[in-house]
Amino acid sequence: xxxxxxxxxxxxxxxxxxxxxxxxxxxxxxxxxxxxxxxxxxxxxxxxxxxxxxxxxxxxxxxxxxxxxxxxxxxxxxxxxxxxxxxxxxxxxxxxxxxxxxxxxxxxxxxxxxxxxxxxxxxxxxxxxxxxxxxxxxxxx
Amino acid sequence: xxxxxxxxxxxxxxxxxxxxxxxxxxxxxxxxxxxxxxxxxxxxxxxxxxxxxxxxxxxxxxxxxxxxxxxxxxxxxxxxxxxxxxxxxxxxxxxxxxxxxxxxxxxxxxxxxxxxxxxxxxxxxxxxxxxxxxxxxxxxxxxxxxxxxxxxxxxxxxxxxxxxxxxxxxxxxxxxxxxxxxxxxxxxxxxxxxxxxxxxxxxxxxxxxxxxxxxxxxxxxxxxxxxxxxxxxxxxxxxxxxxxxxxxxxxxxxxxxxxxxxxxxxxxxxxxxxxxxxxxxxxxxxxxxxxxxxxxxxxxxxxxxxxxxxxxxxxxxxxxxxxx
Numbered sequence: 001x002x003x004x005x006x007x008x009x010x011x012x013x014x015x016x017x018x019x020x021x022x023x024x025x026x027x028x029x030x031x032x033x034x035x036x037x038x039x040x041x042x043x044x045x046x047x048x049x050x051x052x053x054x055x056x057x058x059x060x061x062x063x064x065x066x067x068x069x070x071x072x073x074x075x076x077x078x079x080x081x082x083x084x085x086x087x088x089x090x091x092x093x094x095x096x097x098x099x100x101x102x103x104x105x106x107x108x109x110x111x112x113x114x115x116x117x118x119x120x121x122x123x124x125x126x127x128x129x130x131x132x133x134x135x136x137x138x139x140x141x
Numbered sequence: 142x143x144x145x146x147x148x149x150x151x152x153x154x155x156x157x158x159x160x161x162x163x164x165x166x167x168x169x170x171x172x173x174x175x176x177x178x179x180x181x182x183x184x185x186x187x188x189x190x191x192x193x194x195x196x197x198x199x200x201x202x203x204x205x206x207x208x209x210x211x212x213x214x215x216x217x218x219x220x221x222x223x224x225x226x227x228x229x230x231x232x233x234x235x236x237x238x239x240x241x242x243x244x245x246x247x248x249x250x251x252x253x254x255x256x257x258x259x260x261x262x263x264x265x266x267x268x269x270x271x272x273x274x275x276x277x278x279x280x281x282x283x284x285x286x287x288x289x290x291x292x293x294x295x296x297x298x299x300x301x302x303x304x305x306x307x308x309x310x311x312x313x314x315x316x317x318x319x320x321x322x323x324x325x326x327x328x329x330x331x332x333x334x335x336x337x338x339x340x341x342x343x344x345x346x347x348x349x350x351x352x353x354x355x356x357x358x359x360x361x362x363x364x365x366x367x368x369x370x371x372x373x374x375x376x377x378x379x380x381x382x383x384x385x386x387x388x389x390x391x392x393x394x395x396x397x398x399x400x401x402x403x404x405x406x407x408x409x410x411x412x413x414x415x416x417x418x419x420x421x422x423x424x425x426x427x428x429x430x431x432x433x434x435x436x437x438x439x440x441x442x443x444x445x446x447x448x449x450x451x452x453x454x455x456x457x458x459x460x461x462x463x464x465x
Contacts, residue, residue, distance in 0.1 A: 019266065023267045030296070046304045088261075089273040106282075107282075107322075108279040110278075121391065121392050124365070
């Protein structure tokens, strides 16, 4: 049995633009607990990327001074350049703090939740039935 | 004129009630386009119908009639619109235009501000990671747009959920969702009845980006979990009291993603299209009626001056008079 069914979603991954691959690698490194080797980055990325592709992207990001690296075994382990002191985060926050008008320009991933939303979400995510209008936890189901 | 000029108002009212409901049963991409068309056409119909009604009042001002060379009494005899309605329409139209201007200014300022912030970002990559533990993620439009995500958000998601998040924001940028939002906001500023369309539109765009992400990741459940976990993480970080009551959108998105993809329905689209066509047709009909009314008032004015002793100034006979 070959896994050809997955090809539809994956077929674009080979031709994904460079910029998107760089984003994926950068996001993976920021999400990690510590520095990652090229092999570890490859595992964290979607699709079947060639090892050399990952290496190329890592060294490109390193050249852009967005990553730091240190020797680990026969290769390097990479980590993002930390930037806590920068004002970028602060400015971005102030860009978001402007009421609902901002939402037209800035597409936020998630909007705020009410307490009830939070409750419903917990239910949905923990595998309860996605029955509509069922806001109460059902006992002994 | 008597009825057709009011049809755009009726269509607007019907769509304001029905469109948000229809938007939830259609596939989000179609729904977004349908809502955009509905908002644009009804806004034009609304403004056009108000202008026609207001014009019937303005045309009865003697100075205006003098310049336009039509007879006020002939117009009054023919005109089915009362002066109160005409004056009311003029007021509503003026208020709408002022509010549209203000909203346009605000959106333009926001776009400029977003552009400036984008230019000031340190890196030139598509993704900008904020070294901040509070979870945030949004798309900054422009050419090219940027995806801004905080470290806190990335660390709370799994590998595939992270992929879903990036795919979602990329869809917003690629499909230029901010232009849809701006259109809805401006039309709602012109006509407050269209506000439900703007609200439904905002939701539908999120659903559209969710569906695109689901296609990219190849698993709707993963996107559902990414959305849900990101929302819960953000809620834990800080809940602005003023916004806490609005919600409801995120659970609906998660529910929709956990359910099978919405079927392609054409009936609501056809019905909406017919309504919009009726709106356009009646506006054109009302405009031509209004034009005819002015023409005959001009003929009446010409006939009056032709029988009166010469006023010295030669008046050209309107070429559309006495044809039949």
